[in-house]
């Protein structure tokens with residue numbers, strides 16, 4: 001019941017978002033479109049009896065009802081088609097916005113780690129265009145049931161046996177419900193294969209993957225894998241479809257059989273004079289209405305369940321995204337720093353990516369984080385930026401548990417440049433401005449200046465150049481140039497108390513990186529700000545006030561460059577190896 005209420009709430013929300021007038025027009029046109037056949041059937045009896053008996057009142061009533069039905073039959077299909085096309089398109093856009101909001105408003109990223117999240121998202125995306133039907137169903141369901149009841153009453157007046165014909169629609173409705181359940185579980189089982197096929201298609205149709213695909217001759221391998229993934233997905237869908245269509249057919253067969261028996265019965269009654277010509281006409285006309293209504297009812301029973309399934313996926317995703325976050329205010333300025341207290345973190349059930357790490361990043365310090373690949377550096381960054389919550393232990397920001405802070409407010413004081421940065425295909429100015437929405441042009445120019453992004457001046461329209469070659473007049477940049485834009489983005493925010501650079505200079509040459517961080521560290525130690533630098537380049541790392549060495553998720557060493565060299569541990573070993581390579 002709870003899920004039905006949530007479905008109704010979702011549909012009402014969609015109705016509001018696509019526009020109340022359009023929703024109302026859809027409901028009305030659906031209602032009129034569906035009532036026309038029964039109005040015609042009801043009008044047939046007085047019309048025929050009026051002709052047979054010469055009763056003008058019967059004749060007038062019959063003509064009025066048939067004329068109304070004809071008018072509805074002529075006008076409504078076009079109106080119904082127009083409104084449903086509009087509603088369908090608007091529903092898709094509304095749902096896309098809702099999914100976009102769901103995917104981005106979640107305070108953390110944990111839900112992205114779950115395959116079930118992606119499977120449900122996939123199922124939802126494939127079937128959300130059917131949601132518009134839910135809006136009409138609210139009106140159509142009762143109309144169709146009313147049609148069956150009216151038909152039962154009318155038929156019952158001719159013979160009590162005939163009143164049972166509409167009741168035979170019940171097993172057909174049950175069959176449709178069961179058929180939808182079969183399809184729903186097949187869709188979930190097919191989703192991982194469909195995602196694989198879509199991923200492979202995405203690979204083949206994006207430029208970055210194109211180079212490797214050609215270089216390694218992967219084209220036919222991609223095709224083979226796409227074929228086998230889509231074959232499994234198709235098989236699951238088709239076998240479910242086959243079973244559900246078969247079930248629906250059996251339900252309808254039962255109904256048609258009952259109706260055929262009813263027609264034979266009324267013809268026998270007419271032959272023995274117990275039924276009028278009007279009665280026979282009514283039964284024959286109602287055949288159209290009943291077959292139509294019962295077929296629609298079974299179809300809509302299936303659609304209603306499909307809508308409920310979509311709503312169930314939507315609310316599951318909503319629950320996943322609705323991660324609790326605290327409401328405590330963030331400090332205006334750090335006085336102590338950020339401390340990790342016995343922090344551990346595991347992405348999955350396997351070995352922890354961080355294991356019992358206790359560490360303080362002092363306010364006003366430049367801290368470097370080093371360690372081999374997979375040591376846990378980026379994971380630490382993810383915990384410090386609040387993207388994930390520790391599996392055990394706590395992170396304190398000036399003594400306040402990060403879990404209790406208002407995460408949005410906290411993030412508004414954090415800035416970061418990542419190795420896996422985004423290539424925003426916007427105007428150059430906008431691609432930097434997204435680091436601090438609303439930043440003016442001088443702030444953008446200053447951030448670009450700090451990252452030595454002088455290439456911007458030689459672009460066709462400078463700051464107003466469109467990025468991305470798939471856009472008209474758009475340009476592509478080199479890897480290092482894209483990275484400089486990402487770095488400028490991290491510097492456009494004026495008052496971050498934590499700035500993280502997670503290997504954001506991997507595509508830059510060592511001299512540029514060195515000069516960049518010399519400048520960053522020269523201006524970093526003000527107002528208690530912490531600058532955290534993750535780098536494999538020790539010439540940069542040695543500039544830091546504090547160096548943290550991670551190994552296999554554990555904290556190995558902490559100290560200044562001089563202290564760690566004197567300790568002759570892992571840092572000294574790694575530093576000496578790299579220094580020797582440059583000699």
Ligand SMILES: Nc1ncnc2c1ncn2[C@@H]1O[C@H](COP(=O)(O)OP(=O)(O)OP(=O)(O)O)[C@@H](O)[C@H]1O
Nearest residue numbers: 113347348353371372373374375376377378379380
């Ligand atoms: N999203 C994820 N899901 C599951 N495991 C992950 C995920 N991200 C990282 N890991 C695992 O966590 C461990 C630490 O990864 P992390 O990215 O923190 O290392 P790193 O020190 O930043 O490495 P690198 O220097 O290569 O960037 C690795 O064993 C990695 O395989």
